[in-house]
Every structure is written in C-alpha cells, then in structure tokens.
Amino acid sequence: MTGLPTTDWRALPQAARVRRAWSIEDLRRIAKRRLPRAVFDFYDGGAEDETTLRDNRAAFLRQRLLPRVLVDVARIDTTTQVLGGPTRMPIAIAPTGAVGFGWRRGDIAIARAAAAHGIPYSLSTSATASIEQIAEQAAGRLWFQAYVLRDRSHTFKLIERARVAGYEAVMITVDLAVGGKRERDFHNDLSMPFRYTPRNLLDFASRPPWALDMLLRGRPVLENLRGVAEAAAPVQGIASSAGRNYDPSFDWSGLQTVRDRWPGKLIVKGIVHPDDARRAIAMGVDAIVVSNHGGRQLDGGIATLDALPGVLAAVQGRAEVLLDGGIRRGADVVKAIALGAKGVLIGRATLFGACAGGEAGALRALEILSDEVTRTMQLCGVGRISEIGPQLLASQRAPQSDAHAEQPLHE
Numbered sequence: 001m002t003g004l005p006t007t008d009w010r011a012l013p014q015a016a017r018v019r020r021a022w023s024i025e026d027l028r029r030i031a032k033r034r035l036p037r038a039v040f041d042f043y044d045g046g047a048e049d050e051t052t053l054r055d056n057r058a059a060f061l062r063q064r065l066l067p068r069v070l071v072d073v074a075r076i077d078t079t080t081q082v083l084g085g086p087t088r089m090p091i092a093i094a095p096t097g098a099v100g101f102g103w104r105r106g107d108i109a110i111a112r113a114a115a116a117h118g119i120p121y122s123l124s125t126s127a128t129a130s131i132e133q134i135a136e137q138a139a140g141r142l143w144f145q146a147y148v149l150r151d152r153s154h155t156f157k158l159i160e161r162a163r164v165a166g167y168e169a170v171m172i173t174v175d176l177a178v179g180g181k182r183e184r185d186f187h188n189d190l191s192m193p194f195r196y197t198p199r200n201l202l203d204f205a206s207r208p209p210w211a212l213d214m215l216l217r218g219r220p221v222l223e224n225l226r227g228v229a230e231a232a233a234p235v236q237g238i239a240s241s242a243g244r245n246y247d248p249s250f251d252w253s254g255l256q257t258v259r260d261r262w263p264g265k266l267i268v269k270g271i272v273h274p275d276d277a278r279r280a281i282a283m284g285v286d287a288i289v290v291s292n293h294g295g296r297q298l299d300g301g302i303a304t305l306d307a308l309p310g311v312l313a314a315v316q317g318r319a320e321v322l323l324d325g326g327i328r329r330g331a332d333v334v335k336a337i338a339l340g341a342k343g344v345l346i347g348r349a350t351l352f353g354a355c356a357g358g359e360a361g362a363l364r365a366l367e368i369l370s371d372e373v374t375r376t377m378q379l380c381g382v383g384r385i386s387e388i389g390p391q392l393l394a395s396q397r398a399p400q401s402d403a404h405a406e407q408p409l410h411e
Contacts, residue, residue: 018357018364024328024349027365031102031355035210036203038188039101043351046295047180052303053295056326059305063335064394068381076374080385082343083169083265083287083320085141088118089370090337090385094289094324094347095145095171095269098192100128100220102355104213108137109354113362115140117370122171122345125149125158126192130223135165143267145171146258148250154228159262170262171289172255175270177248180297194219252279259284269324269345272307274314277321287320289345294325305336312340330372334380337388 014034021027032040046053078089093114099106107129114121120141123134131144144162149155159170184190189197204211228245247254259266268280269289277288290311292301304325312321323336324345336344346369353365377383380392 014357015360018353018361021356021361021364022368024352024365024368027356027361027368028348028352030357030361031352034207035102035355036200036207038185038190038200038203039210040355041184041188042098042182042190043096043102043348043355045182045184046299047182047297048299050295050299052292052299052301055303056292056295056305057328058326059303060326060329060332060335062395063305063339065331065335065338065376065380065392066394067379067392071381071383073378073381073383075383076377077384078370078373078377080343082120082322083267085120085168086118087120087141087343089373090333090341090343091366091369091373092120092143092322092343092345093122093350094345095122095124095127095173096347096351097124097126098128098220098222099351099354102351103358103361104217104220105129106351106354106358108134109359110350110362111138111140111142112359113350113353113366114138116363117366119366120169123167125224126222127224128220128222131158131161131165131167133223135167142167143169143171145173145269147173147176147245148247148254149228149245150247151228152247152254156261158224159258163262163264167264169265169267169286170258171267171269172258173269173293174250174255175291175293175297176246177250178246180293180299182296192222252283255280256283267322271311272302272304274310277311277314281315281318285319287322287342288315290321290323290341291345292325294347305339308336308339308341330369330374331376333369333373334376334388335393337385338390338392340390 017030021030080087080090093110107127111121111134115138120143122143122145124145125147135142144167146155146159162170189200265286267287267289268285270291270293271277271280271288272290272292280288288311290304290308292304304323308323315321320342322343322345323341324347327344327346328349333344350362350365353361382388
C-alpha cells in the first residue's frame with residue numbers, strides 16, 4: 001500500500017462527512033460537492049487572475065515558525081481581549097454576504113457557532129439574515145459590518161438598528177468603491193439576485209437537493225437590503241454587481257460622519273496602506289482590519305500578512321490591528337499574532353463549514369481551528385496568547401547561539 005488512506009466523502013451521510021472533516025480544506029471539499037458550481041465559485045473565487053487571492057494564502061506559507069522546547073505546555077490558555085471584550089480565541093468571524101444561498105439560515109448558523117465558541121461575530125450588510133434576527137437567535141458578541149450605500153440614509157438606518165439591537169461595534173468596509181471583476185461569475189452566468197440562464201439552470205439542476213430547496217422554499221433575501229437592491233444585472237455587469245449599490249464617492253469626510261454619529265466601537269476594514277492607517281487612527285477609529293476583501297476586489301494588491309507590519313508601524317499601538325485573508329490553519333493565527341496582530345477575522349473557513357453542514361459544519365470549522373491553535377502553541381512552547389511574539393518567527397530573527405539564548409518564556 002502506498003500513501004495514506006483517503007476518505008470517500010460520497011459514501012458518507014452529510015452529518016458524518018462533517019464529523020470526518022479534519023481540516024478547513026476538508027470542509028471546503030464537502031461544500032464544493034454539495035453546491036452548484038456557480039454558488040461555490042461565488043464564495044471560493046476572487047477577482048481577475050486571482051493573484052491576490054492566492055497570495056493571501058501564500059504569505060502565511062512563506063512564514064516559518066521557530067519553536068522553543070522543554071517548556072511546560074500542559075495547560076494552554078487561548079483567551080484574550082479583542083476590542084475591549086473577552087474572546088476564547090484571538091479570532092472573530094468576518095462579514096460574509098449571501099450565506100443563505102449556500103445553506104438556508106447559514107448566517108444564523110455561523111453566528112450561533114461563534115457564540116458557542118465565545119468569539120465575536122460580524123454580520124454583513126448583504127447577509128440573508130436581518131440585524132434583529134441575529135441578535136434574537138445568536139446571543140454573543142455582535143458587530144455589524146456596514147457598506148456605505150448610495151442611499152446613505154439607509155446606511156444610517158441600518159447602523160441605528162444595530163445600536164438598538166445591542167451590537168457593540170460597527171465595522172465600515174472601505175475597499176469596495178466598485179465591485180471587483182470576478183470572472184468565475186461571468187463564466188457561470190451568476191449575478192445577485194440570480195438571473196436564470198440555460199447555463200446556470202443546468203448547473204443548479206446538477207445538485208438536486210440544493211435546487212429542490214430553492215424551488216420549494218424560495219430564494220433567500222438579502223434582508224438588510226430590502227427596498228435597496230436593484231434588479232439583477234445582465235451577465236455583462238456581473239463583475240460589479242456586488243458593489244453596484246455602494247457609494248463610490250464615500251471618502252474621509254463620510255467616515256468622519258460615521259464616527260461622529262456612532263457612539264460605540266468603530267472598526268474600519270479594508271486598510272493596507274500605512275498612511276490610510278494613520279489617518280483613520282487620527283479620526284478616532286478603535287480598530288483597523290488589514291484586509292484586501294479576500295482577493296475579491298482588486299487583483300494584484302498586496303497580501304494582507306505582508307501589509308500588516310507597515311500598518312502596525314503606522315498605528316503605533318493607538319488602536320487594535322486585526323487581519324483577515326488566507327487563514328486556513330491554526331498556525332496561521334499564531335503567525336499573524338506573532339507579527340503583531342491583535343487577532344484575526346475568518347470568513348471562508350466558517351462559510352465552507354456552514355455550506356458543508358449548517359451549524360454543525362460551522363462548529364466543526366471552529367473546533368478544527370481551536371484545536372490547531374492550541375496544538376501549535378504547545379509545539380512552539382508558549383502557554384498564553386500574550387507570549388506569542390516575533391521570537392516565534394524564523395524570518396524575524398536569526399537563531400542565537402547557546403551563549404546568547406533567551407531564558408524560557410515561563411517556568
């Protein structure tokens with residue numbers, strides 16, 4: 001026998017498949033087999049040549065850990081503080097749109113999984129669950145991600161609804177002036193909302209359980225955009241359909257208006273340039289998410305892990321710096337923190353989990369990452385999140401001789 005045995009996913013019931021997933025990639029494969037190609041590609045794909053999408057992942061693979069040994073790691077504490085509140089892991093859920101097309105009530109499933117794991121959840125403006133539904137059905141730390149719409153009054157109505165519903169933070173996404181050119185969507189004839197064509201009808205029919213659910217229960221609605229979303233764009237306009245309701249004139253003065261009107265914590269997501277980070281901090285932003293929208297907008301942009309050091313240098317500890325993009329392993333979380341991030345946001349990881357098996361799949365994704373974070377810390381010789389630093393990265397310093405070796409991190 002050569003190689004390791006592989007799991008035949010098709011031979012297992014859906015719930016068993018999720019339980020037998022040992023990595024985020026396993027969950028991704030299960031989701032891919034369950035969904036029509038067009039829907040899976042909408043979640044999985046990026047813009048144009050997908051260079052930035054791939055480089056987000058490659059940036060983590062370029063980093064190498066430099067572990068310490070003979071340290072007592074019998075007990076590991078992954079708890080920390082993010083945005084002034086406790087979290088069991090230095091992880092929050094990134095806003096992901098249109099989740100309900102991959103799994104009915106998928107937004108609620110992910111929010112509940114986040115609450116069960118004691119980590120913050122970010123609700124997207126383009127979610128298929130409303131601000132109020134999430135607050136009622138997922139008791140945990142909630143952040144609301146607001147796209148700035150052409151109808152800015154609607155944006156501020158959403159922000160006010162989030163305040164009334166008890167959301168602790170608003171996250172303004174600033175890297176979507178226009179929608180990216182997502183060529184997988186072109187090829188699949190996909191737009192939001194769906195525009196049926198012979199090509200995608202055949203694609204949808206290839207997944208009978210998914211298609212039957214849509215036929216009998218109807219297509220999910222982008223609840224927070226009721227009364228705003230336009231009719232489906234023609235195929236030629238798909239590339240920008242994701243951003244066609246958003247305001248390309250939104251600028252720093254607009255962000256200042258949000259800061260002035262929102263009394264809670266304010267997060268700005270989508271900054272990679274140090275000068276933008278400095279300006280946001282001067283405006284009173286509480287946290288920055290170093291993000292390139294998962295490679296879904298500008299192709300050829302810098303990987304977020306590569307952008308992190310410059311943003312941290314600009315912020316100089318005056319606000320928290322989080323990071324998203326390319327995180328698939330617990331070791332990725334450790335690497336981001338070692339470089340200086342306060343924590344990370346994950347989007348596709350729990351999205352793949354939810355698309356593979358609903359709430360059970362989202363829980364499985366977080367279980368996998370939690371186990372990997374803990375195991376990586378043990379193998380690196382650190383017992384607490386506060387002990388993770390640049391000394392764990394081989395690229396940050398050369399190994400020292402025994403005569404100059406550091407003392408153990410803890411006894």
